[in-house]
Amino acid sequence: MPPLSESEIAARLATAGITLPKIEQDDLRAAYAMLLPALEMIRGPGIPPAAEPALTFAAGEK
Amino acid sequence: MHSIAETAGLIAARKISPVELAKTALARAEALNDQIHAFIRITPEPALAAAQAAEARAASGSLRGPLDGxxxxxxxxxxxAGIPTTAHSAQLKDFIPTEDATTVRMLAAAGVVSLGKLATHxxxxxxxxxxLPWPPARNPWDTTRFTxxxxxxxxxAVAAGIIMGGTGSDTGGSIRGPAALCGIAGIxxxxxxxxxTGILPLAQTLDxxxxxxxxxxxxxxxxxxMAGHDPADPGSANRPVPDFHAGLAQGVRGKRIGVIRHFHESDNPVSPATLAGIENTIAVLRAExxxxxxxxLPSLAEYNATGWAIIYAESFAVHEAWMQSAPEKYGEYMRHRLALGALMSAADYIQAQRRRADLITRSIAATQGVDLLITxxxxxxxxxxxxVSKWASLEKPGFTMPFNVLGWPALSLCSGFGEAGLPVSVQIIGKPFDDASVLAAGHAFEKATAFRATRPAI
Known part of the structure; x- marks a missing residue:
């Protein structure tokens, strides 16, 4: 995953309905670049062959 | 200053008055708050009313237990209920809840005297x-330092000897971090x-x-x-609560303790004094x-990557509406940290939860042969x-996050003092719902050492 450009940061914030001054967007862009290695690191588990406990919830009686 | 355990005995023996205790604590809170900013709000009237009720129970021999007064x-x-709850934020500057949090109610039922509301990030x-509308709290050991x-x-407030205990919350280390830097204990x-229930959320699956x-x-x-089942909290466990105080007597004899040496020696190397404190803790517990x-275990970085991805995503979801309507009412650090969550994708969050499940499986397997962990x-x-950097959590992996990701009990306690004379700390971790063994190990260490005899000079 490459770092986000200025316009991509602005676009994602706009999609989220958030307005921030340009200087704050620049700071955020730098922070996102720091977060990226973490987001890449957690992309480990492959396509699961079955339902996974973390993403399964129970319906019905407790 | 006496401990809670000692004070309870003195109250029961009518040698200490809960009202006098509350008045002394309130006076100390007022006197020190300009220096350490621990309190957002001091509430003398309800505090004295609660103290008078405790005193009446002491007089009639009907004390509710060791926390009464x-x-x-x-x-x-x-x-x-009836007392502003601000989250230290302009967003909630005027919010007055109509109900107590469940744990506030549980502690009140045990007879505690609440002096007010404490600063938070x-x-x-x-x-x-x-x-923010209120300044950040300062460290009583040195008021130029971070708490x-x-x-x-x-x-x-606990380190300064104003209160004997207090409530905290911990999503990535928010109980254990302040306990560590302020030289106290926190689980x-x-x-x-x-x-x-009734505690403002940060990230619900980690709070x-x-x-x-x-x-x-x-x-x-x-x-x-504070422990017990609450049907209103979907994360609440419905199981018997052990007697934690009685459990302290079990000590650590025969307990198998695993040292997660790579966490604090190579994943994120600690200071020499912290390392010495950890080694001393190990030596003391071995002698016990x-x-x-x-x-x-898996790397500290992996737990932190997982935990922070979850926190950024969940916290943004909690605050999304205010981030859209009134972002300027947050402080800069809060606004920017929330905005980082807005940049993440749904897949980022789901991958984090998948990795969390994977980490839990691997951590259980790696700790099969031990009862407790130390780092x-x-x-x-x-x-x-x-x-303190705005993005400190992204710069170096913290030692506390792994146990939020796992959900396992984890205690921070003072393990000595460092080069600048400030406290250093150690963390003891247990298996799920074995909080009693964690506390017993910490208590064994404190009994065998003299670090609890030194308080800040403030």
Missing amino acids: IPIAHKDIYCT EFAFGGPSFD AGSSSGTGA KPTYGLCPR HAGPMAWSVEDVALLLQA GAVISDIT ASAMGEAPPITA
């Missing part, structure tokens, strides 16, 4: 910040042990409520009152009968409060 205070994300996330966060006011209990106090014994007494070995809870002594 004990002065504490609540982190200001714990809702308190904004919504337990944004801090230390100097652009850590987010239960900063609780750490400061993040097993996920589900303490109800979170834990828990107590902080000067000693591990006092933490055990407070935890007793524990069997020590080294163990290897650092902080890198070293408290840094200057003005030197």
Whole structure:
């Protein structure tokens, strides 16, 4: 995953309905670049062959 | 200053008056707050009313237990009926809840005397910040230093000897961090042990409520009152609560303790004094009968990557509406940290939860042969409060996050003092719902050492 450009940061914030001054967007862009290695690191588990406990919830009686 | 356990005995023997105790604590809170900013709000009237009720129970021989008449205070994300609950934020400056948080009610039922509401990082996330309606708490050991966060006011007020204990919350280390830097004890209990109903959320799948106090014994007494099933909290566990205070007597004889050496020696190397404190803790617990070995878990970075991805995503979801309508009412640190969550994708969050499940499986497998774990809870002594980076959590992996990701009980306690004379700390971790063994190990260490005899000079 490459770092986000200025316009991509602005676009994602706009999609989220958030307005921030340009200087704050620049700071955020730098922070996102720091977060990226973490987001890449957690992309480990492959396509699961079955339902996974973390993403399964129970319906019905407790 | 007496401990909660000692004070309870003195109240029961009518040698200490809860009213006099509350008046002394309130006076100390007023006198010190300009220096350490631990309190957002001091509440003398309800405090004295509660103290008078405790005194009446003492007189009639109907005390409710060891917490009756004990002065504490609540982190200001714990809702308190009729008393403003601000989360240290302009967003909630005028919010007055109509109901107590479940744990506030449970502690009140045990007879505690709440002196007021304590400073926090904004919504337990944004801090230390100097652009909020109230200043950040300062460390009583040196008021130029950071308390850590987010239960900063609780750490400061307990260390300063204003209150005997208090409430905290811990999503990535917010109980254990302030406990570490303020030289006190604090436990993040097993996920589900303490109800979170009425506590303003940060990230629901990682949020834990828990107590902080000067000693591990006092933490055990407070935890007793805070633990229990709450049907209103979907994360609450419906299982019997053990007697944590009685459990302290079990010590560590025969306990198998795994040292997660790579966490604090190579994944994120700690200060020499912190390392010495960890080694001393290991030596003391070995002398008390524990069997020590080294163990290897997944890397600190992997737990932190998972935990922070979850926190950024969940916290943004909690605050989305206000981030859209009134972002300027947050402090800069809070606003920016929330905005980072807005940049993440749904897949980022889901991958984090998948990785969390994977980490839990691997961590269980790696710890099959041990009962308890030991590592650092902080890198070293408290840094200057003005030197704390907005993105510190992304710069180096913290020692506390793994146990939020796992949900396992984890205790931070003082293990000595560092080069600057400030406290250093150690973290003891247990298996799910074995909080009692964690507390017993911490208590064994405190009994065998003299670190609880030194308080800040403030």
